[in-house]
Amino acid sequence: MFSRDTLHLWILAGALALVGVGFFTVRSLTIPPSFGQFGHFRGAALETAANKERKLTTRGDCTACHDTLKHEMGKSHERVHCIECHGDGKAHMTSCKDAKAAAKPGVALTCDKTDLMPTNIKDICLHCHQDTIGRAKKHPQIKFDEHMKDNDPKDPKSPMVCMQCHIPHDPDPSNEPDGAKEDKDDEAKPAEAATPTAAPAAATPAVGGAE
Numbered sequence: 001m002f003s004r005d006t007l008h009l010w011i012l013a014g015a016l017a018l019v020g021v022g023f024f025t026v027r028s029l030t031i032p033p034s035f036g037q038f039g040h041f042r043g044a045a046l047e048t049a050a051n052k053e054r055k056l057t058t059r060g061d062c063t064a065c066h067d068t069l070k071h072e073m074g075k076s077h078e079r080v081h082c083i084e085c086h087g088d089g090k091a092h093m094t095s096c097k098d099a100k101a102a103a104k105p106g107v108a109l110t111c112d113k114t115d116l117m118p119t120n121i122k123d124i125c126l127h128c129h130q131d132t133i134g135r136a137k138k139h140p141q142i143k144f145d146e147h148m149k150d151n152d153p154k155d156p157k158s159p160m161v162c163m164q165c166h167i168p169h170d171p172d173p174s175n176e177p178d179g180a181k182e183d184k185d186d187e188a189k190p191a192e193a194a195t196p197t198a199a200p201a202a203a204t205p206a207v208g209g210a211e
């Protein structure tokens, strides 16, 4: 019953062959040339992605002009990106670059400085330092209320409160700015909350030491 008319089979085979040839033709016309170069994706996509305009500034963008020594970036924050506290700074950067290009020797550059200075540093600091479940234990963390109680700042409600005792570029507690708490220090905090970093590398000397 199958071999009654082989012509039908030949027609079927021919149709299938056509479909096959069609498939491979369409495929070769539509698949981008770099497909499969590295894996099951378009190899040239890497370059396309790498060439996209960057949305955020990098630390290197800022340090191209700002010497971290001069700004006394201490050891503990030396890796914290400028953007975290100063915002993206893109307008500033563009404006400084333009100013630099047009600069006359000996004349200090002036450029756009809007929004560069944080106005609520407390929130920024706590974003990284509020004691949080799941945060690596070795990362320095505080419970805000306890920290305020322990250290008793002059103005605990201020949005800049952390700066009463910590220098943002070099927040090592042994490095506190003038004033604040001095007298409270000796009261030896009840050694609660197992302090994991007992002796943080013997107080990194402040770099530069400039006035």
Ligand code: HEC
Pocket: 059, 062, 063, 066, 068, 070, 071, 073, 077, 080, 081, 082, 083, 084, 085, 086, 117, 118, 121, 168, 169
């Ligand atoms: C943890 C937050 C934080 C980080 C990170 C940070 N800054 Fe700052 N920076 C501040 C604050 C707050 C001030 C204002 C200090 C003051 O008023 O005493 C400041 C001040 C400055 C100033 C003006 C005063 C000065 O030192 O000349 C410059 C310039 C500056 N920062 C650049 C940078 C650059 C560049 C980076 C990255 C390499 C950076 N900052 C990283 C918080 C930060």
Ligand code: HEC
Pocket: 057, 061, 062, 063, 064, 065, 066, 082, 083, 086, 087, 088, 089, 090, 092, 093, 096, 097, 100, 109, 110, 111, 112, 113, 116, 117
């Ligand atoms: C092309 C050089 C250049 C680049 C890049 C640059 N800055 Fe600046 N920055 C300057 C100069 C110059 C000043 C001082 C300008 C003035 O006083 O008018 C300044 C001042 C500042 C200040 C002090 C503002 C104040 O109110 O006193 C901060 C903070 C700062 N820059 C942060 C940054 C950050 C963050 C970046 C990276 C996103 C950055 N800068 C990139 C040149 C640069």
Ligand code: HEC
Pocket: 075, 076, 077, 080, 081, 084, 085, 121, 124, 125, 126, 127, 128, 129, 139, 140, 162, 163, 166, 167, 168, 171, 172, 173, 200
């Ligand atoms: C983007 C995250 C980030 C922000 C924002 C940030 N820090 Fe930190 N801070 C860190 C990291 C990470 C370390 C620990 C670095 C290490 O130990 O290598 C650190 C360390 C510290 C330490 C311990 C320093 C020492 O030497 O023992 C203090 C205190 C501190 N930060 C205070 C502050 C204050 C105050 C602010 C706000 C002005 C702030 N931090 C903002 C990430 C941050």
Ligand code: HEC
Pocket: 122, 125, 126, 129, 140, 141, 142, 144, 147, 150, 151, 152, 153, 154, 161, 162, 163, 164, 165, 166, 173, 180, 181, 195, 196, 197
């Ligand atoms: C009145 C002074 C004072 C104020 C205000 C203050 N601190 Fe501290 N901070 C200290 C002292 C002193 C230490 C070191 C002893 C300790 O851990 O309590 C310290 C330690 C730290 C540490 C390191 C903790 C560790 O386990 O290594 C971090 C992080 C920190 N502070 C963040 C902050 C942040 C964020 C703010 C603002 C919300 C802030 N501090 C406000 C005095 C202060």
